[in-house]
Structure formats: structure tokens, C-alpha cells
């Protein structure tokens with residue numbers, strides 16, 4: 001779980017610490033050498049990231065205590081599952097009952113869910129997924145930050161607006177110190193505890209440069225760093241891990257290898273999967289998933305995408321809609337409907353009820369203004385805020401008119417926290433700002 005409410009260490013074992021949060025015990029990997037029982041810490045993504053003084057922890061916990069239990073109660077009320085089955089066909093009722101009881105569903109049942117179209121049936125599916133989220137993972141919601149530090153890219157992905165083939169966009173590349181300062185502010189001034197560093201596959205930074213960026217951020221601030229630099233090679237991944245990165249955000253985009261090669265000319269799905277699998281073995285937390293609604297993708301492909309995400313041991317499921325970019329090869333195609341996106345989030349929750357962090361992506365927010373709310377009420381429990389300096393944000397145009405591209409960070413944080421509060425969710429990695 002990502003709890004960034006301070007926790008108290010109650011036990012220390014082999015590289016693991018047990019941490020107490022208002023009576024709930026969680027375990028986290030510990031890399032802090034002198035950690036002792038009784039210390040107060042921040043944990044994130046299953047890692048102890050920082051020790052904090054007792055007086056500060058107690059002050060923060062006193063603010064949280066009441067809010068924590070209030071939010072909990074509200075979430076429980078909102079996620080109650082009353083399977084009103086009037087007018088619902090028996091097969092659907094049966095499948096959702098099985099899911100709610102934690103029984104594994106057959107692939108044919110999962111496909112049945114992904115093919116639902118009627119509004120009342122879809123609502124029932126979304127409710128069942130939200131129920132599972134609340135039952136197993138309670139009300140915590142990850143709020144990670146992302147810095148998009150370069151839109152240069154050597155790749156030719158047919159859907160992407162920053163592909164090397166797009167000659168119509170201005171390119172930018174942040175300097176190393178600028179990236180590190182942006183991360184420093186996000187962590188130390190805005191309270192983020194987990195940050196994703198993302199760029200196109202930019203030959204302007206060597207692996208050593210990327211390591212230097214990660215190392216510099218880690219030396220100045222306590223946070224969990226995820227990297228998303230594209231394919232840096234297995235040696236590159238290892239070096240970046242050693243520099244201090246602990247998560248890899250790398251979508252496989254589609255589990256259909258023919259479709260993969262069609263939209264990534266000259267590339268193979270197995271190479272990408274090799275990266276993700278090796279990264280997992282090295283100890284990286286894996287954030288992965290695919291694009292929903294790619295031209296030529298079937299519902300069976302979508303199910304395989306979700307199953308593959310689970311097989312890859314994903315810590316976080318990142319599924320967003322394909323959105324046509326006017327300067328890309330797929331400019332004339334269209335995005336999927338919001339319900340088609342929600343179905344993928346909901347079925348992901350059903351397939352991985354106990355562990356998955358499921359992200360409501362900016363892509364989803366771009367095709368539907370209410371995406372965060374409806375996504376969080378359909379099994380999702382994670383959002384990502386863009387902390388890229390405003391002057392660059394618009395240029396990271398992987399698809400057009402991205403949600404929040406004109407908002408100040410402070411505004412984004414404010415609207416996110418008030419939505420979470422309204423839904424009874426605890427923003428467990430933005431400190432105590434609620």
C-alpha cells in the first residue's frame with residue numbers, strides 16, 4: 001500500500017519492517033540501515049522512504065486521526081454492494097456474485113463482462129469492482145506526480161504525437177539541474193512522495209546522464225522514483241536501479257504481437273516484455289498496461305492485455321484510451337467510448353482484486369471530464385498529477401488537448417484533494433494537505 005501518513009515501526013525483520021497505521025499493520029521493504037522499532041517513517045509503494053522525527057509525526061497523526069476514520073466511513077457507505085438484480089440477467093448476477101466472493105472467473109465470463117453494453121448492467125459491474133477495491137484495499141488512493149522532461153524521441157510509434165516523424169512540434173529537453181529542481185520542489189514543497197520521470201526515447205541523454213538525474217534527486221529528497229525512459233536496455237535498467245530508481249513505468253501497449261509490430265514498425269513485443277520481466281527480477285516495481293481502443297484491437301485482445309498485466313506482476317495497472325493525434329499516422333481513427341475504458345478498469349479490479357493499484361489516466365480524463373470520479377467508483381485507486389513546468393507541459397503532446405495542460409499544479413492538487421474527500425478516499429501520498 002502507499003501510505004504516506006507517518007507510520008510507526010513495530011517490527012524489523014530481514015529487510016522488511018512492519019509499520020502500524022492507526023492499528024492497521026503493513027509491511028514495507030526497508031533500505032534504511034539504522035531503522036529501529038518505535039521510529040516513525042513514511043512508506044511508499046511498499047518501501048520505507050524516510051525516517052521522520054517523533055514530534056513531527058505525532059503532530060501530523062493528530063490531524064489525520066479524525067479525517068482518516070471519517071473518510072473510511074464515507075467510502076464504506078459509497079461502496080456498499082447491493083446487487084439489485086431486478087431486470088438483470090441471471091448470468092451476469094452469477095458472475096458478479098462469484099467475483100464479489102473472490103472466486104476466480106473463467107475467461108469466458110471475463111469476456112462477457114467486457115462485452116456488456118446496457119447501462120444498468122454496466123453500473124452493476126462498476127459497483128462490484130468498487131466493492132472489491134474497498135473490501136481489499138480500503139480507501140487509500142495513490143497520488144503520484146509525473147515530470148515529462150523531454151519530448152525528443154527516436155521512435156516511430158504510429159499513434160504518438162511525439163514520434164520522430166512528427167515535424168510539426170517544437171521539441172524541448174530539460175537540463176539535468178532543471179529536472180532535479182522540479183523534482184525537489186514537487187517532493188519538498190508540494191508533498192509528493194512518489195514521482196515518475198518520463199521522456200521520449202531521447203538519445204540526448206546517455207544512461208549515465210539518466211543515472212545522474214536519479215541519483216541527484218535521491219540525494220536531495222526522500223521519494224520513490226519511477227522511471228519511464230523507454231527501452232534503455234537491460235544493462236541500462238540495472239544501472240538506473242543502482243542509481244536509486246525503484247519503479248519502472250513501461251506499457252506494453254498491446255499484448256497482440258502482430259498489432260504491436262504494426263504500430264511500432266521494426267519493433268517486437270517480446271523485446272518490450274523482456275525489459276519488463278528483467279526489471280521485475282531486478283526489484284523494480286512494475287507499472288504497465290496498454291492502450292484501449294487501438295485500431296484493429298479486439299475485445300479478446302483487451303482481456304489478454306489485462307491478463308498479461310497481471311502476469312507481469314504489475315504493482316500498478318496503467319490503461320488509457322488511444323486518442324488520435326492529428327500529426328500521426330492514425331489521425332483518422334477515433335477514441336473508445338468512456339464505458340469501454342471503464343470496463344477495462346473494472347475487469348482489471350476483478351482479475352486482481354487484492355493488490356492492484358489501478359490508475360485513472362490523463363488520457364481517460366481527456367476523453368471524459370468526469371473520468372476521475374467514475375474511474376475511482378469503478379475499481380480504480382490511483383491518480384497521477386502532472387508536475388512538469390507549465391512552459392513545457394503543452395509540448396509533451398503525445399495526444400492533443402491533454403487534460404490539465406493549462407492548469408497550475410496548485411490548482412490540480414486542490415481539485416484532486418477535494419474530489420478524493422468527496423469520495424471518502426485518503427490521498428495517501430500527498431502528506432496532510434486534506
Ligand code: 5AD
Nearest residue numbers: 159160161251321322323325398399
Ligand atoms: N493516445 C493515447 N496514449 C498515447 N500514448 C502515446 N500516444 C498516445 C495516443 N495517441 C501513450 C503510450 C505511452 C505513453 C507514454 O503515452 O501508451 O506508453
